[in-house]
Amino acid sequence: MAVAARKTRRNDTGAAKKTSKKSTGAQVPAFTKDEDLYAYREMLLIRRFEEKAGQMYGMGLIGGFCHLYIGQEAVVVGMHMASQDGDQQITGYRDHGHMLVCGLDPKGVMAELTGRQGGLSKGKGGSMHMFSKEKHFYGGHGIVGAQVSLGTGLAFANHYRDNKNVCMTYFGDGAANQGQVYESFNMAELWKLPVVYVIENNRYAMGTAVTRASAQTDFSRRGLSFNIPGEQVDGMDIRAVREAASRALAFARSGKGPYILEMLTYRYRGHSMSDPAKYRSKDEVTRMREEHDPIEQVRRRLLETWKLSEEELKAIDSKVREIVNEAAEFATHDAEPDPSELYTDILR
Template identity: 70%
Template sequence: AYRDHGHMLACGMDPKAVMAELTGRATGSSGGKGGSMHMFSTEAGFYGGHGIVGAQVSLGTGLALANRNRGNGAVTFCYFGDGAANQGQVYESFNMAELWRLPVVYLIENNQYAMGTSIERASSETHLYKRGISFQIPGEEVDGMDVQAVAAAAAKAAEHARSGKGPYILELKTYRYRGHSMSDPAKYRTREEVDEVRKTRDPIDHLREVLERGKLAGEDQLKALDAEVKTIVAEAVEFARTSPEPDPAALYTDVYAVQAAGAPAN
């Protein structure tokens, strides 16, 4: 993934290690060297973010090739955005994945704007899952603001890939509330547009309504859950704040891969 923080937590990575990595601490998941874009955890099955837009797609496809060759039944989930969907290596990966029937699910997080450019100004085909048609890759559009819809679609796509049918594309129609950074005031859209999405489509509010309407959770339970999450975040921040920075000597470690057992020396 490119914006990968939520994906790390979804994979089960320790929030403390994630926050420590974000702040460049030695206790971070990548020893403070990866930062926001390049942390990873092989234990959690998360093989890293990537700071180059779209470059993670070919890497994810390679992981799918490795999983197929190993016969371990694993499926690679490869995330990228609507902006990255215009990168050439995405289509090289699509072609290889379908040609070799690789177990990979491509998830396009379509938040309508690539930096400050709306999808209508950047793409002649705005239904991005259809980009796979010429490669004979099936796909579908999903409401990315609906937790249950995303979970169901992801399970379906994973089963497709795991059963030997090759790749699958999910286009998750979502939205980005804020700008990319302090230097992005998001003036390319109106405040009214953002407020309308928050009011009518917010995924957390929607799931809360589903739980309450179905009597699956009461107000007290949801408040307790909110408090628990806030505590986890506060503890992660404090852990990162009190953790040491990496020793300068660490610059010279993890430069070369450790040779795998039985692999040729060169």
């Protein structure tokens, strides 16, 4: 996938000015060995966790909706690598990877998927509704676009408290067409709120290609009428993601207001586990896996640049699989919530 990063900046008078640059792997800062190892482990954990979740859904152990993040791992890991302690995350229903990267226990995430008492929402939220105030993760939201207004509210709280934290507000190309998104954009720019809007453009809103649903398919330009700068990023290259995230977070943290990052990414599975994804060809998916897979890119660097052996990488994979298998075992045998749990956490 050839990706051109188009960046919008303000000039001194406040008017928008367009510049463009490439966001290819050759033009982004190289990772150190430790950074590549970290990226590899974190993305692999998300990949293996999601693969196991898909298996458990097929076995009937996970009910309701289940949206997998396979293929998009570089986006959330790269953003997290550029963030600081105290920065918040909020996203939609494709949220398992976002929770794992901020350090939440895979056992608690998987137990929530199976509706057990040890789940992050005590078994009451399922795949789409998990939260952790301690880790500054505010969901997991099933209503399309709802998290954008809430993320803007979190940014307002940061602004009010002057705590120098930034809210990373994730949403997809489909949610980008919701009206509340633009109300949030206007408010965020008007009040110079510290928020980075991360649009995870995986090309398909459910089963509809962006070209069939969006008059403006360059989502980095969606904030132009509000004077919000935006940038297109190769969301399959974690180095490009981390570099763009560093710029955007620094911009928002300095008091200059919101920033839009359109992450050009791709999901390998259907919209949800019930989606056969017949609206795209197998060749398209295979080509993306073979040519742009975010984990394979890092794996090649570990082998070729950092001279790790296949045995060392297999050891990392083995450890990750062990973590995921332990999470699945816990989530399968943990007790279901007591019926009295239905009456807790209710606002009156």
